[in-house]
Amino acid sequence: MFTNTIPNNTLSPSPSVPPSVASSHVKTKRLYQVWKGNNKFLCGGRLVFGQDASSLYLTSFLIGTPALTFCIRMLVMLKEEDPHFSRPVLIGGAVLTILDFIFLFMTSSRDPGIIPRNDKPPESDEASDMNTTSMEWVNNKTPNLKLPRVKDVIVNGHTVKVKFCDTCLLYRPPRASHCSICNNCVQKFDHHCPWVGQCIGSRNYPFFILFISSSTVLCIYVFAFSWVNLLRREGRLLAAMSHDVLSVTLIVYCFIAVWFVGGLTVFHLYLISTNQTTYENFRYRYDKKENPYTKGIFLNFKELSCYKIPKKLVNFREWVEVEDDIPDESFSSDIEKGFISSKQKFDMEMGTLYGKDGMRVPGILKDLDYSGIDDNLKKKAGEKEGSYDIFVPTDQLKSKTGGVNPPEEKQ
Ligand SMILES: [Zn+2]
Ligand SMILES: [Zn+2]
Numbered sequence: 001m002f003t004n005t006i007p008n009n010t011l012s013p014s015p016s017v018p019p020s021v022a023s024s025h026v027k028t029k030r031l032y033q034v035w036k037g038n039n040k041f042l043c044g045g046r047l048v049f050g051q052d053a054s055s056l057y058l059t060s061f062l063i064g065t066p067a068l069t070f071c072i073r074m075l076v077m078l079k080e081e082d083p084h085f086s087r088p089v090l091i092g093g094a095v096l097t098i099l100d101f102i103f104l105f106m107t108s109s110r111d112p113g114i115i116p117r118n119d120k121p122p123e124s125d126e127a128s129d130m131n132t133t134s135m136e137w138v139n140n141k142t143p144n145l146k147l148p149r150v151k152d153v154i155v156n157g158h159t160v161k162v163k164f165c166d167t168c169l170l171y172r173p174p175r176a177s178h179c180s181i182c183n184n185c186v187q188k189f190d191h192h193c194p195w196v197g198q199c200i201g202s203r204n205y206p207f208f209i210l211f212i213s214s215s216t217v218l219c220i221y222v223f224a225f226s227w228v229n230l231l232r233r234e235g236r237l238l239a240a241m242s243h244d245v246l247s248v249t250l251i252v253y254c255f256i257a258v259w260f261v262g263g264l265t266v267f268h269l270y271l272i273s274t275n276q277t278t279y280e281n282f283r284y285r286y287d288k289k290e291n292p293y294t295k296g297i298f299l300n301f302k303e304l305s306c307y308k309i310p311k312k313l314v315n316f317r318e319w320v321e322v323e324d325d326i327p328d329e330s331f332s333s334d335i336e337k338g339f340i341s342s343k344q345k346f347d348m349e350m351g352t353l354y355g356k357d358g359m360r361v362p363g364i365l366k367d368l369d370y371s372g373i374d375d376n377l378k379k380k381a382g383e384k385e386g387s388y389d390i391f392v393p394t395d396q397l398k399s400k401t402g403g404v405n406p407p408e409e410k411q
Helices: 055-080 083-109 124-128 205-231 237-243 245-273 278-287 297-305 329-337 342-350 374-383 394-400
Strands: 011-013 026-030 040-042 047-049 150-155 158-165 177-179 184-186 191-193 198-200 319-323
Touching: 047 083, 055 083, 055 205, 055 245, 083 198, 083 205, 205 237, 205 245, 237 245, 245 297
Parallel strands: none
Antiparallel strands: 011 319, 026 319, 040 047, 150 158, 177 184, 191 198
16 A cells, blocks of 8 residues: 655755754754765764765775885884984875875865755746757756756856756756766766765865875885885895885885876876866867866966865755654655665655655556656546545645545554
8 A cells, every 4th residue: 555655855944943943743953964965974964975985995095005014114114224214204104194194084074065956946037037049948847837958158258058957956057067976966076086985076176186196296205215225225136125025015006006196196287277177078078169267277277276165055064944744654764864775865866766746656666657647547536535545645645634644654
């Protein structure tokens, strides 16, 4: 039997409402607790990570292990050999490693520039005075509202197309894009970096640049001083190598790693010099379009060096009132506890777990295309009460049962 399990949540910011005000139907929660993106939060929503934040363990291991090995190697040398050489090299290596981890953490734990979602699509007034050449319309839940999928915006004399985001229900600002992994629209979206497990956007790009550059410098540093350690040994090089396998391993490891991090740093220096994001670079190449943002190499570099990190658009710690019409405890508690799987979230976003009208579709009907028949069924449901409850929206069910939930629902 159909149970009314639609989490009919409406969020309204109420920054000053303490949790004690929450009634049985309206709960007050922090925004991060009900955030619809795939982010992970720590420290009560102060730290915002991407969906794949666990990849930080691997990244930390790949950077930390050789760096720590090198530092321990220098520490041993400090006691055994020339301390005037070992001490500054050790301090240099330790400082670079610490800086590298700080920049990694700053890149990964910051809100990359997430754009707040809309609860409902923009007003039709806004849509009517839009400059658009689009013949494609947003397939909206409101039938009378016709929104063009693409609208034109003028940037530095160039026409830039901005797209409507069906998930966030907004026209993305120029340079913004929707990250499919984190499920958010992000300002000046560069790319989603799987190594830091976070989107790279307007608010963490400078830290990302510092992270990849410091990783490159650390790599070259360990590589160079491992060579120096070998060459400082007396006797032939091959004999020195066989006596110092650790230095040889570090040389090989850093030689391989520097191609990745160094290559990435050089690529981003090129992007900065042309004022492009990674996403735009691929798109311009694909569309064979001109870049409207470039101001010349010097000014492009100056723009990043004098870059003022924009303020957060979303305050994940603000209190929001969540209207709770969720009688099915099993489902609601899954969402609240964050145990809902990404597949379920994806289904919800794509409207497969729920019908297009926000009505739940039972598992057996999930894959059926009922778009042509649901209107008829809804009419019939109106004529003959209870026959097709399966497609009746929450509010209709409520009015039928006088606001009381159907008897088969679990409370
Ligand atoms: Zn979006
Ligand atoms: Zn992302």
